[in-house]
Amino acid sequence: MPLNAEELFSERALGFKPSAIREQLKLIDTPEIISLSGGTPDDQFFPIDRVIEASTFALRQYGKKALQYGSTEGIKKLRVLLMDRMEKEGVNSIDLDNVIISTASQQGLSLLAQIFVNPGDTVIVEEPSYIGALQAFASMQAKFCTVPMDKDGMQMDILEDRLKELQKAHIRPKFVYTVPNFQNPVGVTMTLERRKKLIELANKYDLLIVEDDPYGEVRFEGEPIPSLLALGGKDHVVALRTFSKISFPGLRLGWIVARKDIMDKIVLGKQAADLCSPSLTQYIAYEFISRGWLDEYVAVVRREYLKKKNAMISALEQYFPAGASWTNPQGGLFVWVKAPEHIDTTAMFPEAISAKVAYVTGIAFYPHRDDNCHMRLSFSPVDPEHITEGVHRLGDLLKSKI
Numbered sequence: 001m002p003l004n005a006e007e008l009f010s011e012r013a014l015g016f017k018p019s020a021i022r023e024q025l026k027l028i029d030t031p032e033i034i035s036l037s038g039g040t041p042d043d044q045f046f047p048i049d050r051v052i053e054a055s056t057f058a059l060r061q062y063g064k065k066a067l068q069y070g071s072t073e074g075i076k077k078l079r080v081l082l083m084d085r086m087e088k089e090g091v092n093s094i095d096l097d098n099v100i101i102s103t104a105s106q107q108g109l110s111l112l113a114q115i116f117v118n119p120g121d122t123v124i125v126e127e128p129s130y131i132g133a134l135q136a137f138a139s140m141q142a143k144f145c146t147v148p149m150d151k152d153g154m155q156m157d158i159l160e161d162r163l164k165e166l167q168k169a170h171i172r173p174k175f176v177y178t179v180p181n182f183q184n185p186v187g188v189t190m191t192l193e194r195r196k197k198l199i200e201l202a203n204k205y206d207l208l209i210v211e212d213d214p215y216g217e218v219r220f221e222g223e224p225i226p227s228l229l230a231l232g233g234k235d236h237v238v239a240l241r242t243f244s245k246i247s248f249p250g251l252r253l254g255w256i257v258a259r260k261d262i263m264d265k266i267v268l269g270k271q272a273a274d275l276c277s278p279s280l281t282q283y284i285a286y287e288f289i290s291r292g293w294l295d296e297y298v299a300v301v302r303r304e305y306l307k308k309k310n311a312m313i314s315a316l317e318q319y320f321p322a323g324a325s326w327t328n329p330q331g332g333l334f335v336w337v338k339a340p341e342h343i344d345t346t347a348m349f350p351e352a353i354s355a356k357v358a359y360v361t362g363i364a365f366y367p368h369r370d371d372n373c374h375m376r377l378s379f380s381p382v383d384p385e386h387i388t389e390g391v392h393r394l395g396d397l398l399k400s401k402i
């Protein structure tokens with residue numbers, strides 16, 4: 001008799017839900033569809049020759065070490081380099097013990113969920129929020145307390161109301177999760193004033209903040225704003241960073257900054273998860289950064305993504321119907337669109353696929369799945385000409401429904 005695995009799955013695993021994005025991506029894997037849905041970097045700018053050179057050098061120089069297991073914390077010279085990089089951004093309260101290399105940010109999210117969340121624990125998240133974080137927290141059976149966003153990021157007055165309500169109910173949230181720069185999916189950035197308020201609330205309510213910042217360096221307009229880690233220090237902030245959007249997700253590398261007591265648990269969690277991140281890609285990353293190539297690459301990404309973002313905003317202005325609205329990000333990969341109120345973007349999705357254009361339905365980013373009129377458009381993986389055509393197709397579809 002075939003084994004019935006259902007009888008063996010943990011309660012946690014039984015609660016796992018497929019990601020709407022991955023399900024939708026399966027439908028659009030055909031070249032005629034203009035996909036404005038994937039949050040992937042544009043691979044036409046990957047500097048393959050430089051990566052070959054860095055990889056060849058890394059193998060010649062560190063060969064045996066590069067092909068061996070490494071320490072759980074990661075390769076020391078890479079961590080030193082990253083610490084220096086963060087110091088230039090105003091993070092000066094950390095030392096090497098506070099930095100660990102992770103298997104990109106998604107692992108950071110899983111590890112934090114693992115070390116902080118018991119079934120039924122509350123975590124505070126932005127609404128809408130990054131779907132992979134919601135999945136990581138939900139996989140540990142977290143409950144979500146949501147705080148809406150506006151054009152300036154998470155709304156601090158509402159966060160404080162939520163904190164008071166939780167306090168009254170004797171519920172201690174495990175952490176507040178935020179993506180302060182060019183948030184996924186909304187594309188907005190938390191203002192300096194709100195960052196300071198968040199740090200103030202963290203002190204007042206003794207809160208831990210998880211600052212997930214994959215997009216901060218992909219700023220193509222405006223001035224950088226100090227990170228929560230720079231403003232508040234490591235006492236109340238754990239920071240997640242990644243190479244995925246500033247270089248290549250194929251490295252599968254990121255880094256976590258945390259105070260020592262939290263770091264000790266992260267190290268143990270990581271040992272159980274994967275022992276260490278790949279030594280080979282850590283050496284490649286080290287060579288790539290230390291030659292100044294990361295900075296040169298980020299400059300190209302900024303220049304090209306600005307063109308793409310401009311193409312998307314112009315096309316939205318030209319082709320979308322009255323009543324639709326959208327964000328205009330100064331960096332990152334995403335524009336968040338509100339369809340005219342009565343249009344259900346989930347119901348419309350199959351029609352968009354028939355019209356050969358794809359987006360991500362807004363509902364995927366709402367933990368309580370209660371919003372149907374938004375869509376996330378990504379400008380990163382598509383060239384400006386196709387962005388214009390894709391937005392044109394979507395605009396026509398929306399107009400046909402009014």
Ligand SMILES: Cc1ncc(COP(=O)(O)O)c(C=O)c1O
Binds near residue numbers: 103107249254
């Ligand atoms: C906000 C945010 N955090 C984390 C990640 C995970 O990225 P990675 O695991 O490639 O570092 C993503 C990926 O899109 C993201 O948008």
